[in-house]
Amino acid sequence: MxxxxxxxxxxxxxxxxxxxxxxxxxxxxxxxxxxxxxxxxxxxxxxxxxxxxxxxxxxxxxxxxxxxxxxxxxxxxxxxxxxxxxxxxxxxxxxxxxxxxxxxxxxxxxxxxxxxxxxxxxxxxxxxxxxxxxxxxxxxxxxxxxxxxxxxxxxxxxxxxxxxxxxxxxxxxxxxxxxxxxxxxxxxxxxxxxxxAFTLDETSQLVRRREVGLSETDLEVLYTRTEGWAAGLQIACMAVSGGEEPGAFVARFDGDDHQVADYLLTEVMTALPAATRRFMLRTSICADLSVGLAERLSDRMDAARVLNGLEQGNAFIRRVGRGRATYRYHDLLRTFLLAELRRDDPRVERELQHTA
CATH class of the missing domain: 3.40.50.300 (P-loop containing nucleotide triphosphate hydrolases)
Structure with a gap:
C-alpha cells in the first residue's frame, strides 16, 4: 500500500x-x-x-x-x-x-x-x-x-x-x-x-484502556447516557482520570457538563440557523417527539421538514418506534438543550411542559 x-x-x-x-x-x-x-x-x-x-x-x-x-x-x-x-x-x-x-x-x-x-x-x-x-x-x-x-x-x-x-x-x-x-x-x-456507536463491551474496553475505575453499574449508566457516542465517552473518561470520583461523576454526567456543552455548542448548535436552534430548544421538552407535538411546541407548521432536515444532517436526532414517525434527541443533546432552556427563561419551560 x-x-x-x-x-x-x-x-x-x-x-x-x-x-x-x-x-x-x-x-x-x-x-x-x-x-x-x-x-x-x-x-x-x-x-x-x-x-x-x-x-x-x-x-x-x-x-x-x-x-x-x-x-x-x-x-x-x-x-x-x-x-x-x-x-x-x-x-x-x-x-x-x-x-x-x-x-x-x-x-x-x-x-x-x-x-x-x-x-x-x-x-x-x-x-x-x-x-x-x-x-x-x-x-x-x-x-x-x-x-x-x-x-x-x-x-x-x-x-x-x-x-x-x-x-x-x-x-x-x-x-x-x-x-x-x-x-x-x-x-x-x-x-x-x-x-x-460503541457497544457496551467496547465501552468497557475503552474505560479499562483509560485506566478509569468504574463499577459494572456505573459503566452501564455511562454507556446508556452516552448511547455509545465516542466523544461523550472520551470526555467522561478524561474527567474521571483528572480526579473526579467515578460514581458521583457518572451519576450527574449529562449534557450540561461543561465539556459536553462546549462540544455540542461548537460542533452542532453554532452551525445551525437561529430559528432551528429555537425549534430544538422548545421541542427538547419531550423525550419522544411526534410531528404534531413538535408543531404545537414550536408554533411551526413545517416541523416535519425541520425534523427531517435535522435527521438528514445528523444533528443528534433519530427516528424511533413503529413506523418511524417519532423522533428522539440524543440524551446528552436533550439534557444540554433543556439546561439552556431553563437558563434562558424557566417560565417558557413550564409553559411548554403544560403544552406537552
Missing amino acids: AVGIEETPAGLAVDPRFHPPAASALDLTRDRLLEVLRRDAAPVTLVCAPAGFGKTSLLSGWVAQAPEGTIAWLSLDRHDNDPGRLWSGLLGALRATGRFPPGSRLHELLAPADEVESGFVDELLREVVSVGEPLWLVLDDVEVVRHPKALASLELLLQRAPSNLRLVLSGRAEPPIGLPRLRVRGAVREIRSQDL
Whole structure:
C-alpha cells in the first residue's frame, strides 16, 4: 500500500491534508468495523454520522492496517467548498501517493477554476487506471462541499469512475451526488452512527484502556447516557482520570457538563440557523417527539421538514418506534438543550411542559 510517500513532486507529501491524522495510543481498535472495511469492497464507501462518532479515527486505523492498493487521502475544510480548490486538493492527494511517475499526465493537469468538464475528469481517470491496482480516494469531512458545481463534479467522478477507483466518503451528512442510484445497484457500503456507536463491551474496553475505575453499574449508566457516542465517552473518561470520583461523576454526567456543552455548542448548535436552534430548544421538552407535538411546541407548521432536515444532517436526532414517525434527541443533546432552556427563561419551560 502507498499513502502519501515522500518521493512525490513539489513537496506535496508534507501537506497534512494528504495524510490521515495520527492515531492516539489510547484509541480503541474497532475490529468489527475494520472487518467491514476489509471485506467486500464496494465502489463507494460512505461513513456518515454526527460529530464525535469516530469517523476519522476509524478510517485512520484502517489506513494504518495497510489495505491492498494505493490510498489517496484528502482532509477537506470549508475552503474546499469551491470547485477549483476541491480539485486542486484531489490532484494533490493523488500525486502525494507517489504512484504516478514523473512522466505521468497527472502532474501536468491543472484544476479547473470553475466548471469541471467531463474531458478533465476522463483524463484524470485514465491516469488512475494506469495504476493497475485498487486506488482508494478518501474524502474526509465531505459535508463541507455544498457548492452546486463542486457537488456536480463529484457526481461526475462517480459516474465515470473506473473499476479500480474506490471512493470513501466520510462526513456528518450524505452528499447529494447520486448515491441513491448507486445504492439501488448495491454499489454503496455504509457505516452509520448506529454502527460507529460503541457497544457496551467496547465501552468497557475503552474505560479499562483509560485506566478509569468504574463499577459494572456505573459503566452501564455511562454507556446508556452516552448511547455509545465516542466523544461523550472520551470526555467522561478524561474527567474521571483528572480526579473526579467515578460514581458521583457518572451519576450527574449529562449534557450540561461543561465539556459536553462546549462540544455540542461548537460542533452542532453554532452551525445551525437561529430559528432551528429555537425549534430544538422548545421541542427538547419531550423525550419522544411526534410531528404534531413538535408543531404545537414550536408554533411551526413545517416541523416535519425541520425534523427531517435535522435527521438528514445528523444533528443528534433519530427516528424511533413503529413506523418511524417519532423522533428522539440524543440524551446528552436533550439534557444540554433543556439546561439552556431553563437558563434562558424557566417560565417558557413550564409553559411548554403544560403544552406537552
